[in-house]
Amino acid sequence: MTDADDDMTSDLSVANVLAAAARTEILPLFRAGPGLSAENKLPSDRGFDPVTAADRAAETAMRRLLAEHRPRDGVYGEEFGRVDGESGRLWVLDPIDGTRAFISGLLHWGVLIALLNADKRPILGVMDQPYTNERFSGCTQGRSTTVFSHNAATTQLAVRSCPSLADAVMLTTDPDLFAEGAERNAFEALSGRVRLRRFGSDCYGYAMLAAGCVDLVVETGLSPYDIQALIPIVEASGGVVTDWQGGANPWGGRVLAAGDRRVHAEALELLSQTP
């Protein structure tokens, strides 16, 4: 944390405080099942659902902080819906993106925080992984900035160059999410052209794209809060995020993100005819 995190003058400092508050709520509920029982001091009644509890507690904490520090802005969160504010700006929150990974004890999930300007363009995004102590953030208003922090170390993020699909590593969350028929066929056609495809990524895939570890993320069926925070992170790192027709700023749905525009263009050729 920098001094800016305390003074709340910048939107990024507010986002960082939100991410820290979400961590506090979520971490005690990660892997809170009976297995790691020495650390389990949680309710043991059958109906207890750690991921729902963590989702709700984290979003509640973030909404409370926004009401305090940004009372004129609106809020749209996965758990408690959308309330527009006076400023026209909108904070878009997903307290846990990757809930299926979360409930399985896996690591590819995160807290997503986006700030949209009055034109509803995402200008700031944070992806925080509480358990690994990793935070990816990007700002695209004015001079673009992007940062990765892990434990005490902070570095810049940057996509890597990749000349063609044949060289690309591609990530997606789950093959079953692509609807059978044209959508699934388009995904398989793309898969047949890349060097490697890998499943199980959720929001973590976009973070790895921004970090220059992979070249392509393709997904479908997203909600706005699944993608809005990730757009500034990828864009500020030099990448591009569109829908499958090449339209900027996807409001969920089908998403294509690439680090290198050549790979994005090649993938778009294969996806853009999908009805």
Add this chain to the structure above:
Amino acid sequence: MTDADDDMTSDLSVANVLAAAARTEILPLFRAGPGLSAENKLPSDRGFDPVTAADRAAETAMRRLLAEHRPRDGVYGEEFGRVDGESGRLWVLDPIDGTRAFISGLLHWGVLIALLNADKRPILGVMDQPYTNERFSGCTQGRSTTVFSHNAATTQLAVRSCPSLADAVMLTTDPDLFAEGAERNAFEALSGRVRLRRFGSDCYGYAMLAAGCVDLVVETGLSPYDIQALIPIVEASGGVVTDWQGGANPWGGRVLAAGDRRVHAEALELLSQTP
């Protein structure tokens, strides 16, 4: 680390020293691409392959330590093959299990260290994740013991109870690994019966099984060093690991691991007829 790690009297202390040495070799090469360039002080010539370099350096370091501390034991590693020793015991090493996750910057990979007794039964296993600072270990000789350490905290591992397949969370690495035809069909039949299936797990899936976060891991096409270290971890945590016919101690190939024997039996019914 405990005092035992220094005195090398126990096999677990040797395994822990091996894991620590592997970490030292691997960590500088994780995410060592151009993206996180501020931390990248590595050779930049085109032919440089971080995962190959990390694999070889880690196995070399572990073999050197075994030659020093267990000179009478044999060693079988992914990178440098098998040499049997005088004792009949065999250390089985996979310096990086989950290399595709590793090269993608993802987190579900680990260092695998197994010790087999003279009957070639794995009696000790360690799975270490250097980046997240997690280590899972299990010993099944004499009194079974199993431990999970993360940063400074250490806890016991234990599988969770799961009454039936319909309640089970299942992990596997990649759907494409199941051969088209009978093998793929058996996997899909099993998928249709579980509550949730999730991809992208590699060795991390067995660790989550031992930790009581998931109920079932099913895989195919494994090598001996992909599975031997994970058997004592799952068994010492109360779970069961077999091949698809229910045979104990799979030497790679098709593997079925479960936390609850009821789930294992149900899954076996669906898989055991696969030719």
